[in-house]
Amino acid sequence: METILKVDNINVYYGSIHAIKGVSFEVSQGEIVTLIGANGAGKSTTLNTISGLLRSKTGSVTFLGEDLGKVPAHKVVSRGLALVPEGRRVFLQMTTQENLEMGAYTQSGKPNPADLEMVYQQFPRLKERRKQVAGTLSGGEQQMLAMGRALMSHPKLLMLDEPSMGLAPILVEQIFDIIKRLHEGGTTILLVEQNAQAALSVADRGYVLETGKVVTAGTGAELLASPAIKKAYLGG
Missing domain, CATH: 3.40.50.300 (P-loop containing nucleotide triphosphate hydrolases)
Structure with a gap:
């Protein structure tokens, strides 16, 4: 390897x-x-x-x-290389989907809808909560959101x-x-x-x-x- x-x-x-x-x-x-x-x-x-x-x-x-x-x-x-930091550090005033879109900022142009769909497949709860403000999510949902946001950048690690x-x-x-x-x-x-x-x-x-x-x-x-x-x- x-x-x-x-x-x-x-x-x-x-x-x-x-x-x-x-x-x-x-x-x-x-x-x-x-x-x-x-x-x-x-x-x-x-x-x-x-x-x-x-x-x-x-x-x-x-x-x-x-x-x-x-x-x-x-x-x-x-x-x-993407880091999901201790304490999650999601953008509390933004919606779930806006947080995910922020994870794609290193990609050129707009976030790819296919990337969002990939994250929603991994985390179905986030799809249900996509319009919800991140500050109102539970701790577990915020952790999923932080992980999903990192995946939007297509990390090698x-x-x-x-x-x-x-x-x-x-x-x-x-x-x-x-x-x-x-x-x-x-x-x-x-x-x-x-x-x-x-x-x-x-x-x-x-x-x-x-x-x-x-x-x-x-x-x-x-x-x-x-x-x-x-x-x-x-x-x-």
């Missing part, structure tokens, strides 16, 4: 705080790769560095053979930052069913998630972050079966 994302020895600071310490990992075409770890382990910081919102002091982030270190954050999406955060267990199941379906449809996914059980259950491979470092890596099944991981993250 072709490696589409290569993160090599990144070190990221917030002022004097060394948040990411020499993190390296890869994502290959067609995989779900997950980064798991406790709150504050550096998972979201890693995604924000890949997206260009933060910059690493060392190393490199290479996407489809291009070093993203010199690409401005607002141009990263046009390279085929979809990055999801804590998609289950703040959702009831039944909605978490629904979101992970959608993640599996997107994967089966050929979408490559980098998933950051505090719900280690759910993330490792769908992931091909996983990396465990602790205090800004990768401490363990393996297949999803290996990490799920690891006594140390069970004890630390799975309540086992």
